[in-house]
Amino acid sequence: xxxxxxxxxxxxxxxxxxxxxxEAAQRQxxxxxxxSSRGDALSDPGFAQPADLDWAKSTLTxxxxxxxxxxxxxxxxxxxxxxxxLDEVGARLCVIGIRRRSAVGKILLGSNAHRILMDARCxxxxxxAAKDD
Amino acid sequence: xxxxxxxxxxFATAATPVNLLLAxxxxxxxTAVGVLPGIGPAMTVALLLPILGGLEPTSALIMLAGIFxxxxxxxxxxxxxxxxxxxxxxxxxxxEGNQMARGGRAAQxxxxxxxxxxxxxxxxxxxxxxxxxxxxxxxxxLGAPEYFAIMLLAFIAxxxxxxxxxxxxxISLMLGLTIGLVGLDxxxxxxxxxxxxxxxxxxxxxxxxxxxxxxxGEALWVAAHLRRRAVEVIPxxxxxxxxxDFKRSWKPWLRGTAYGFPFGAVPAGGxxxxxxxxxxxxxxxxxxxxxxxxGAIEGVAGPEAANNASAAGTMVxxxxxxxxxxxxxxxxxxALVSYGIQPGPxxxxxxxxxxxxxxxxxxxxxxxxxxxxxPLAPLWAKxxxxxxxxxxxxxxxxxxxGAYAVNGSSFDLILLxxxxxxxxxxxxxxxxxxxxxxAVILGPRIELQGRRALQLSSGELKGLFGSVNVSTGQFQLxxxxxxxxxxxxxxxxxxxxxxxxxxxxxxxxxxALEVVHEERVHPQHADDVSVEPPADPEARxxxxx
Numbered sequence: 001x002x003x004x005x006x007x008x009x010x011x012x013x014x015x016x017x018x019x020x021x022x023e024a025a026q027r028q029x030x031x032x033x034x035x036s037s038r039g040d041a042l043s044d045p046g047f048a049q050p051a052d053l054d055w056a057k058s059t060l061t062x063x064x065x066x067x068x069x070x071x072x073x074x075x076x077x078x079x080x081x082x083x084x085x086l087d088e089v090g091a092r093l094c095v096i097g098i099r100r101r102s103a104v105g106k107i108l109l110g111s112n113a114h115r116i117l118m119d120a121r122c123x124x125x126x127x128x129a130a131k132d133d
Numbered sequence: 134x135x136x137x138x139x140x141x142x143x144f145a146t147a148a149t150p151v152n153l154l155l156a157x158x159x160x161x162x163x164t165a166v167g168v169l170p171g172i173g174p175a176m177t178v179a180l181l182l183p184i185l186g187g188l189e190p191t192s193a194l195i196m197l198a199g200i201f202x203x204x205x206x207x208x209x210x211x212x213x214x215x216x217x218x219x220x221x222x223x224x225x226x227x228x229e230g231n232q233m234a235r236g237g238r239a240a241q242x243x244x245x246x247x248x249x250x251x252x253x254x255x256x257x258x259x260x261x262x263x264x265x266x267x268x269x270x271x272x273x274x275l276g277a278p279e280y281f282a283i284m285l286l287a288f289i290a291x292x293x294x295x296x297x298x299x300x301x302x303x304i305s306l307m308l309g310l311t312i313g314l315v316g317l318d319x320x321x322x323x324x325x326x327x328x329x330x331x332x333x334x335x336x337x338x339x340x341x342x343x344x345x346x347x348x349x350g351e352a353l354w355v356a357a358h359l360r361r362r363a364v365e366v367i368p369x370x371x372x373x374x375x376x377x378d379f380k381r382s383w384k385p386w387l388r389g390t391a392y393g394f395p396f397g398a399v400p401a402g403g404x405x406x407x408x409x410x411x412x413x414x415x416x417x418x419x420x421x422x423x424x425x426x427x428g429a430i431e432g433v434a435g436p437e438a439a440n441n442a443s444a445a446g447t448m449v450x451x452x453x454x455x456x457x458x459x460x461x462x463x464x465x466x467x468a469l470v471s472y473g474i475q476p477g478p479x480x481x482x483x484x485x486x487x488x489x490x491x492x493x494x495x496x497x498x499x500x501x502x503x504x505x506x507x508p509l510a511p512l513w514a515k516x517x518x519x520x521x522x523x524x525x526x527x528x529x530x531x532x533x534x535g536a537y538a539v540n541g542s543s544f545d546l547i548l549l550x551x552x553x554x555x556x557x558x559x560x561x562x563x564x565x566x567x568x569x570x571x572a573v574i575l576g577p578r579i580e581l582q583g584r585r586a587l588q589l590s591s592g593e594l595k596g597l598f599g600s601v602n603v604s605t606g607q608f609q610l611x612x613x614x615x616x617x618x619x620x621x622x623x624x625x626x627x628x629x630x631x632x633x634x635x636x637x638x639x640x641x642x643x644x645a646l647e648v649v650h651e652e653r654v655h656p657q658h659a660d661d662v663s664v665e666p667p668a669d670p671e672a673r674x675x676x677x678x
Contacts, residue, residue: 039361042170042517043215049365073362 001029005095006082006116008035009045009052011129012097017056019127020095021063031060031067032089036081039073046078047071079115086120095125140262143489147497152195155188156494159196160501163203167210168513170217171351172528174204175460175570179343180528182468183535190472191487195494197468201461202254202498205404205444206506209246209437210513213239214367222404222440225412229425229432234367236428244374245382245430246437247506253390253438254499257445260394261452262492265481268453272478275613277586278597282617284579287456289621290399292568305564308555309572312337319577320584332544339467341536342573345549346566347460348532350556352525357557368511382434385415389438396439397446397458404443404459411435445495452480452488456575463570470574 005020007013017033024031033056037047048056053069060067072081086094098113117124146152166177178197185193208223213230226246233242275283292302315326316336327333374382389411396407415431416422425432450456455476457463469476474484481488506513536549559566583597590596590608598618599610623630 037362038520040520040522042217042361042521043364043514044518047362 001027002032002089002091003027003029003093003095004032004034004082004086004089004091006035006078006097006112007033007048007056008078008097009048010097010099012099012127014055014097015127015129016095016097017059019125021060021065023093023095023125024065024067025063027092029065029092031065032085032091033060033067033069034072034082034085035069036072036074036076036078038075038077040075047073077112077115079112079119082112082116083119086122091122093123093125094120095127098126098128136262136266139485139489140493142486143491143493144496146191146486146490147195147493152192152490152494153497155192155196156199156498157501159199160203160206160498160505163200164207164210164502164506164513165203165516166200167204167207168516169207169519169524170211170215171355172524173347173461174200175343175464176347176351176528177204178461178464178468179340179347180531180535182340182343182464182471183538184531185468186471186538190469190474190484191490193468193472194465194487194491195498197465198491198494199498199501201465202441202444202495203502204461205254205441206247206250206502207513209250209433209440210243210506210510211517213242213246213433214514215364215517217364222408222443223437224405225408225436226433226440228412229429232426232428233430233433234428238428238430239367241374241378241430242428242433243510244507245378245434247503247510248374249382249386249389249434249438250441251499251503252386253393253440253442254445254502255496256387256390257394257397257442258448258492258495258499261445261448261495264398264449265453265488265492268449269478269481272454275478276600276611277582277589278600278611279613279617280582281579281586281597282614282621283454283456284575284582286617286621286624287458287575288568288572288579289624291458291571293624293627298563301562301564302568305559305566306568306572308559308564309569310576312342312569313573313576313580319581330544332542335540336577337548337573338539338545339464339574340471340539341545341548342552343464343467343570344532344535345552346556346559346570348528349549349553350560350566352529352532353553353557354560355521355525378430381421381430384418385411385431385435386438388414388418389435389440390442392435393439393442393444394446397443398449399458404440407439407443408436411439448492448495451476452491453478455480455578457571460567460570463567463574467574 003020003024005016007017020031020033023029035046035048035053037044048071053071056069057067070085074081076084082094082096085091094116096113096116101111113126117126147156162177163174166172166174177200181197181200185196188196205222209226209230211217212223212227213234216227216231230242230246233239288306292306293299311326313336315333317323317334318325324334389407392407392411392414393404396410397404412432412435415429415435416425419425419429419431421429421431447458447462450458451462451466455466455478457466466476469480474480474487532549532553533546536545537543539545556566558564559569586596586600587593588596589600595608598614599608601607602609
């Protein structure tokens with residue numbers, strides 16, 4: 001029985017992790033934190049650095065839930081990584097952070113959040129970052 | 134001051150709107166490629182060579198010089214923010230620079246690097262104005278035997294002084310000389326190493342070799358090591374410095390310049406040694422020894438100044454003797470040749486306008502870089518987010534187009550692929566690229582001078598050591614040639630001498646030497662970010678020159 005959370009070191013990602021911790025504590029489930037990078041650029045702002053992972057660990061520990069952190073660099077899109085993990089662990093719930101995108105951004109870029117919402121076989125909880133965050 | 138007048142004329146040529154624009158494009162492109170590890174100014178210049186064919190030689194060189202200087206600036210940004218030196222010359226900057234950035238002083242580190250580079254570049258270029266005509270005067274008196282000796286020194290020095298392994302250096306040198314041999318013999322007209330392929334009888338174009346080795350080789354290498362853990366880029370605002378930082382920086386800037394320029398100017402110079410010497414000096418002279426290793430500003434200011442001063446120094450032998458001392462200068466020389474301009478001591482006389490415009494554009498480029506880099510540093514860091522496949526697809530496109538454009542023959546594309554595979558293999562086995570490219574460019578010229586010297590002496594070997602005096606008919610040893618051969622002997626015997634000196638030195642100096650040696654052979658900041666174990670980090674670092 002697990003909750004899978006797609007984590008990025010952004011405001012939306014942190015909000016998702018907090019929501020996942022809360023849900024998991026209520027439902028008495030464990031959390032799998034997924035963070036990934038395609039690994040084809042020298043720097044990737046979505047890739048969690050040690051300090052970000054430490055924050056995730058301490059947050060989940062404080063919430064009193066058991067958790068595993070999976071960080072992958074396999075050349076896959078973030079959505080694929082999350083969807084793979086969902087199937088693999090037979091997740092009950094998937095938590096992701098979403099954010100507003102500009103019209104141009106929508107035309108030019110694909111959305112990992114959209115793909116997870118459409119393709120996940122379990123319920124998906126979409127969380128927004130608090131306005132002031 | 135005659136030189137000054139010529140320089141002012143140079144400014145008049147370099148400051149036309151078109152040339153100013155090209156200088157601006159040059160420094161922007163140069164900074165961008167300097168920031169990106171693996172893509173250096175040498176590769177960029179090689180890629181641009183065929184495209185620049187339509188421009189005036191002066192304009193093209195102004196742009197190339199912008200790329201050259203820009204690359205030196207850009208390298209420091211990556212070193213400081215990522216601990217991944219973009220260029221081998223900014224390896225030392227990474228030691229203190231990255232520590233400063235981690236300590237929250239990225240802005241100051243970038244500022245001292247940019248200002249130091251500007252000051253060193255400007256002083257270096259001013260020295261260039263002074264020295265280039267002087268060396269040219271000396272160079273005109275040189276004959277074939279002296280040239281042969283000096284080029285031989287350049288070969289030996291480039292192979293034996295750089296790089297962790299002399300054997301690898303010599304392998305690379307021999308590969309380059311062999312490539313240079315392909316084609317018709319200039320004296321007898323015999324076909325050499327053409328394997329009966331008619332297209333090879335013209336020789337292999339330097340552009341194809343440079344693009345193949347630098348661009349295709351690097352692209353193949355990156356393709357073989359594509360997936361890497363993304364590294365953390367330390368966020369940075371607009372670079373600035375406080376009064377205290379200035380106080381601690383200005384002396385290292387000047388000392389770094391003093392180290393960098395002469396090392397850049399001698400045939401075996403390059404930027405690695407002076408940056409390192411500067412670092413060691415600053416470490417010894419600093420009033421804050423406790424900060425070294427934890428982010429001392431002197432450790433960024435000195436090496437960065439040395440780096441740019443050596444770039445200016447490199448121009449001295451290039452413009453006055455036609456001798457390149459680093460890969461970028463080598464490719465720029467190839468550009469000159471492709472315009473039908475003969476590099477060498479007569480360059481300054483025959484193409485004075487071009488040379489002075491080039492020197493003037495160095496001053497302009499330096500100033501542009503300072504204006505550009507102080508406010509734009511955060512933007513440059515964003516370049517690192519470009520996915521490698523996009524980047525290298527573009528590079529491969531330019532590489533193929535450039536190689537095809539040289540002669541408009543598809544045979545060159547096959548050659549390009551062969552050179553690319555060679556470049557990949559060289560990176561795989563840690564062979565330095567610099568000796569190869571210098572050998573390809575200087576190889577045919579050293580052969581010409583060597584054979585000319587032998588012809589003058591009717592084939593006797595002593596012709597390489599001196600020449601017959603025309604007025605007396607007596608054979609005279611050339612003091613310059615003999616001195617240069619002696620220097621070559623010393624360079625070759627250096628490991629032995631080094632061991633002897635070490636025995637004779639007191640303990641404290643020994644320690645210092647140990648440190649120098651240790652650091653040169655095992656740079657601390659090798660690629661510690663890659664997911665897969667790098668084949669040979671130090672060799673990889675070297676191969677990027």
